[in-house]
Amino acid sequence: MATALFLIMLSYILHPHLEVLALATSSDHDFSYMKSVQNATDLPLEESYDYIIVGGGTAGCPLAATLSEKYSVLVLERGSAPVSYPNVLSANGLLANLLQEDDGKTPAQRFTSEDGVPNARGRILGGSSMINVGFFSRADDQFYNESGIDWDMDLVEKSYQWVEDTIVFRSNLSAFQSIFRKALLQAGVGPDNGFSLKHLVGTKTSGSTFDNQGRRHGAVELLNRAVLKNLRVAVEAYVERIIFSSSNNASRLSASGVIYTDSKGKTHRALIREKGEVILSAGAIGSPQLLLLSGIGPVHHLSSLHIPIVHSNPDVGNFMADNPRNNINIVAPYALDPSVVQVVGITSEFNIIEAISYPLPFSFPQPFGLFPKSTSPLQLTVATIVEKFTGPQSTGSLRLLSSAKVKVSPAVRFNYFSETVDLARCVKGMRKVGDLLETVSLEELKFEDLEGAEGFKFLGPSLPKNQSDDASMGTFCRSTVTTFWHYHGGCLVGKVVDGDYRVKGTNSLRVVDGSTFNASPGTNPQATLMMIGRYIGLKILQQRRAAK
Numbered sequence: 001m002a003t004a005l006f007l008i009m010l011s012y013i014l015h016p017h018l019e020v021l022a023l024a025t026s027s028d029h030d031f032s033y034m035k036s037v038q039n040a041t042d043l044p045l046e047e048s049y050d051y052i053i054v055g056g057g058t059a060g061c062p063l064a065a066t067l068s069e070k071y072s073v074l075v076l077e078r079g080s081a082p083v084s085y086p087n088v089l090s091a092n093g094l095l096a097n098l099l100q101e102d103d104g105k106t107p108a109q110r111f112t113s114e115d116g117v118p119n120a121r122g123r124i125l126g127g128s129s130m131i132n133v134g135f136f137s138r139a140d141d142q143f144y145n146e147s148g149i150d151w152d153m154d155l156v157e158k159s160y161q162w163v164e165d166t167i168v169f170r171s172n173l174s175a176f177q178s179i180f181r182k183a184l185l186q187a188g189v190g191p192d193n194g195f196s197l198k199h200l201v202g203t204k205t206s207g208s209t210f211d212n213q214g215r216r217h218g219a220v221e222l223l224n225r226a227v228l229k230n231l232r233v234a235v236e237a238y239v240e241r242i243i244f245s246s247s248n249n250a251s252r253l254s255a256s257g258v259i260y261t262d263s264k265g266k267t268h269r270a271l272i273r274e275k276g277e278v279i280l281s282a283g284a285i286g287s288p289q290l291l292l293l294s295g296i297g298p299v300h301h302l303s304s305l306h307i308p309i310v311h312s313n314p315d316v317g318n319f320m321a322d323n324p325r326n327n328i329n330i331v332a333p334y335a336l337d338p339s340v341v342q343v344v345g346i347t348s349e350f351n352i353i354e355a356i357s358y359p360l361p362f363s364f365p366q367p368f369g370l371f372p373k374s375t376s377p378l379q380l381t382v383a384t385i386v387e388k389f390t391g392p393q394s395t396g397s398l399r400l401l402s403s404a405k406v407k408v409s410p411a412v413r414f415n416y417f418s419e420t421v422d423l424a425r426c427v428k429g430m431r432k433v434g435d436l437l438e439t440v441s442l443e444e445l446k447f448e449d450l451e452g453a454e455g456f457k458f459l460g461p462s463l464p465k466n467q468s469d470d471a472s473m474g475t476f477c478r479s480t481v482t483t484f485w486h487y488h489g490g491c492l493v494g495k496v497v498d499g500d501y502r503v504k505g506t507n508s509l510r511v512v513d514g515s516t517f518n519a520s521p522g523t524n525p526q527a528t529l530m531m532i533g534r535y536i537g538l539k540i541l542q543q544r545r546a547a548k
């Protein structure tokens with residue numbers, strides 16, 4: 001025992017980045033949570049719970065599972081259960097799922113921001129973690145420092161581990177991901193950090209919610225860690241608004257429940273018991289939308305829609321941000337194995353570079369923005385190298401288009417590159433992608449044995465010839481911008497919620513999801529969102545224990 005401990009400590013000294021990893025082992029899908037799932041049509045018209053969680057998504061599922069350890073919990077999710085849409089359960093179904101026509105119920109809800117960039121959000125139990133690319137990497141240190149939360153770092157660590165040993169896998173690197181990994185190192189994105197879930201400058205392989213067999217284990221499987229008899233999950237339950245009542249403190253209103261409709265259009269009320277709470281985990285579009293529909297937001301905006309004001313707060317729906325994604329698509333000269341993101345390059349200049357490979361059995365042009373517009377009839381394999389950067393600094397806003405209907409998506413604008421620092425970061429990042437194209441490792445993907453980028457066949461735009469020219473690089477960034485789907489904001493910590501994620505000016509109401517971020521954490525946000533769900537759940541249990 002002592003020797004083992006000594007060896008572990010020694011390995012830490014020799015390899016400071018080596019982690020004690022406890023990842024998931026069983027890779028079968030675990031549907032135990034279905035015992036708690038019911039169609040909203042089968043729920044009573046009025047019921048009470050200790051906690052009501054709006055949105056069974058990436059943060060909502062771990063939060064609900066944790067609170068159910070001691071209290072009764074109702075999760076209201078507008079989407080269906082994953083079994084209704086098996087494409088969400090496998091890597092093979094990922095693209096089909098994203099490209100499926102949006103019929104108002106399908107798991108990938110499409111929206112186009114006022115910037116003109118097509119985007120998507122999850123509408124299924126498990127949320128966007130069921131339609132995403134599965135890459136799992138923890139937050140950067142700057143996030144903890146600047147998120148406005150006084151983190152208990154031991155609890156943060158425990159919360160990550162709880163998530164990781166349930167649904168995170170270390171899969172074998174695909175052939176293309178190892179070519180890409182070598183290219184990053186050859187292009188100077190060092191050091192080589194091996195396999196790590198931590199945010200480290202350099203090149204690393206990280207975890208995935210896809211296992212080696214390509215099965216997806218999203219946030220929904222965190223519900224398996226609930227005390228299922230205390231948990232009820234209603235699917236196809238669309239929350240319309242929060243109900244408020246005057247509390248014993250006359251200066252502020254208290255959330256006392258929510259109104260939701262089922263798929264037959266019937267209205268239900270769910271109420272909270274004494275000391276209970278309503279917690280919004282409806283995501284960066286859904287949570288600010290619900291606060292506004294419920295009368296919390298800018299007075300002008302709410303008055304213009306005749307929504308009675310519960311609490312005036314000019315910042316609800318503000319600071320909406322989306323990290324711009326720019327990519328280069330290389331047509332492979334041979335059939336590459338499809339691969340989800342397994343490797344990331346993180347530069348000290350805040351750039352993040354990832355890649356995927358996939359066959360192109362789809363007829364173009366595509367409605368969806370995952371790929372560039374093109375009209376190739378051929379069956380091809382494509383390697384896409386994508387770049388984003390930390391932040392961004394540019395922000396926009398979200399506004400309601402209708403006062404009555406939650407099903408009417410709000411208008412969102414992100415104002416990509418409105419801050420010059422963002423454009424400069426994109427230019428740096430795309431130069432690094434240019435360096436990648438010069439590496440020996442990527443030569444394998446050339447059609448012809450020519451110098452530099454000449455030998456590649458690109459699908460869609462290639463990088464400007466003169467990459468030292470800021471103006472043409474800037475034009476490239478603006479003209480090829482699309483989304484990494486890491487949009488966030490609308491209910492920022494310090495502006496809309498306080499350091500415990502409680503909605504300012506109200507009682508018994510919190511927001512726990514990506515709408516609270518002032519920057520997207522780490523390379524990709526889902527790890528942090530799942531951690532926060534677990535973390536806030538544990539904090540609430542602690543606080544209630546202490547109050548007894």
Ligand SMILES: Cc1cc2nc3c(=O)[nH]c(=O)nc-3n(C[C@H](O)[C@H](O)[C@H](O)COP(=O)(O)OP(=O)(O)OC[C@H]3O[C@@H](n4cnc5c(N)ncnc54)[C@H](O)[C@@H]3O)c2cc1C
Pocket residue numbers: 054055056057058059060076077078079098120121122123124125126127128129131132133134135136137237238239240281282283284286287290341406484485486487513514515524525526527529
């Ligand atoms: C295509 C795509 C690829 C991505 N790839 C990655 C990746 O590889 N790695 C990574 O870390 N991140 C990735 N992301 C980003 C990441 O998945 C999201 O940032 C994250 O899942 C958001 O979590 P959330 O809890 O804030 O919201 P969500 O997970 O979206 O949860 C919100 C939930 O609330 C529900 N809801 C909303 N409104 C209502 C309402 N009125 N009533 C009832 N329910 C409601 C929604 O249906 C949804 O289930 C990707 C995202 C997308 C879309």
Ligand SMILES: *[C@@H]1O[C@H](CO)[C@@H](O)[C@H](O)[C@H]1NC(C)=O
Pocket residue numbers: 039040041080081084235236263264
């Ligand atoms: C829920 O019930 C409605 C009405 O019976 C039905 O149309 C719908 O398909 C059901 N949904 C699920 C997920 O079972």
Ligand SMILES: *[C@@H]1O[C@H](CO)[C@@H](O)[C@H](O)[C@H]1NC(C)=O
Pocket residue numbers: 141142145
């Ligand atoms: C975060 O804060 C700590 C303590 O103040 C500091 O040592 C560290 O350098 C900061 N890290 C970043 C990335 O800002």
Ligand SMILES: *[C@@H]1O[C@H](CO)[C@@H](O)[C@H](O)[C@H]1NC(C)=O
Pocket residue numbers: 172212213
């Ligand atoms: C993963 O790699 C290991 C070591 O090379 C190999 O033994 C194993 O079979 C691989 N698993 C899969 C599913 O490819």
Ligand SMILES: *[C@@H]1O[C@H](CO)[C@@H](O)[C@H](O)[C@H]1NC(C)=O
Pocket residue numbers: 249250251252
């Ligand atoms: C009412 O709430 C406000 C804001 O939190 C607080 O300052 C005040 O002390 C409270 N009053 C009572 C009587 O609890």
Ligand SMILES: *[C@@H]1O[C@H](CO)[C@@H](O)[C@H](O)[C@H]1NC(C)=O
Pocket residue numbers: 466467468469470
């Ligand atoms: C590339 O752009 C830089 C900066 O604008 C310029 O100085 C240089 O002459 C250009 N090189 C070529 C070959 O055009």
